[in-house]
């Protein structure tokens with residue numbers, strides 16, 4: 307996915323360029339080793355999706371971002387970065403943003419404490435933006451942790467329900483997207499109804515973003531993903547396509563014996579192929595369309611038409627390149 311629809315708004319590309327030195331400055335400690343660790347993934351890039359949402363919400367693309375707008379965008383990206391540092395420890399990941407993960411390069415202890423440092427800096431910045439933003443970000447951090455704990459706790463459980471799945475992705479992904487829009491709308495001084503509508507857009511967009519990620523994990527190739535396909539399956543994270551294939555009379559019986567325990571490579575590929583070839587992908591796309599509709603509804607209610615159009619296009623674009631089971635059989 308790319309952020310082109312938002313970047314087409316006037317000022318946004320310039321504001322994102324101005325964000326980069328602010329991000330580095332925000333994590334500077336004066337300790338050369340800590341600075342190297344905390345800037346590792348900042349230097350590696352990433353889409354800067356959450357800052358994009360915050361800056362677009364703040365400025366509507368109509369003016370240059372203020373220092374407060376930029377700091378709000380920095381605060382949300384730092385929480386995201388910290389979550390990546392910690393997530394990579396939990397997953398024993400080797401690569402992130404096409405470079406060595408922090409844990410792979412410096413070990414788990416450094417990755418955890420450096421992640422904590424990023425959170426501390428984010429909290430300090432949020433506090434400088436006022437109690438509402440500080441409270442909002444702290445609450446969001448709690449939601450991220452809750453989503454992640456629920457996911458870890460439910461790993462390898464074939465009893466996971468669709469409702470549990472949706473609640474988990476709301477916590478681990480949608481909450482921060484929603485808060486990114488909200489913080490932007492707050493630093494931008496928008497009226498309350500506008501703040502709320504952008505918050506709603508961010509939540510639906512985040513749900514959609516994670517659903518897309520989870521579909522791609524079963525249908526995309528290793529080259530397209532930049533990581534092995536079926537990784538969630540291997541880790542026992544049974545996402546919506548997997549749960550739907552499990553409860554499908556056509557595929558459930560074949561899939562069930564493979565789940566509930568760690569899989570070796572051939573079994574993981576077999577499970578992935580069962581899910582990818584089932585109707586579960588198309589049904590997950592249908593569920594995702596509900597969030598596209600909701601996101602579009604929120605985008606249409608945004609007072610600024612250019613921003614509303616850009617947000618609507620961004621949300622729709624997320625499902626554009628997803629192959630369905632019919633394409634996969636070709």
Ligand code: GRG
Nearest residue numbers: 352353354355385388389392393450451454478
């Ligand atoms: C320490 C903040 C913190 C949280 C602890 C580890 C954890 C609890 C939560 C993990 C949440 C997590 C990693 C969710 C997945 C979020 C996600 C969709 C990541 C990928 O985002 P992109 O594609 O990445 O925007 P880039 O690299 O482009 O920024």
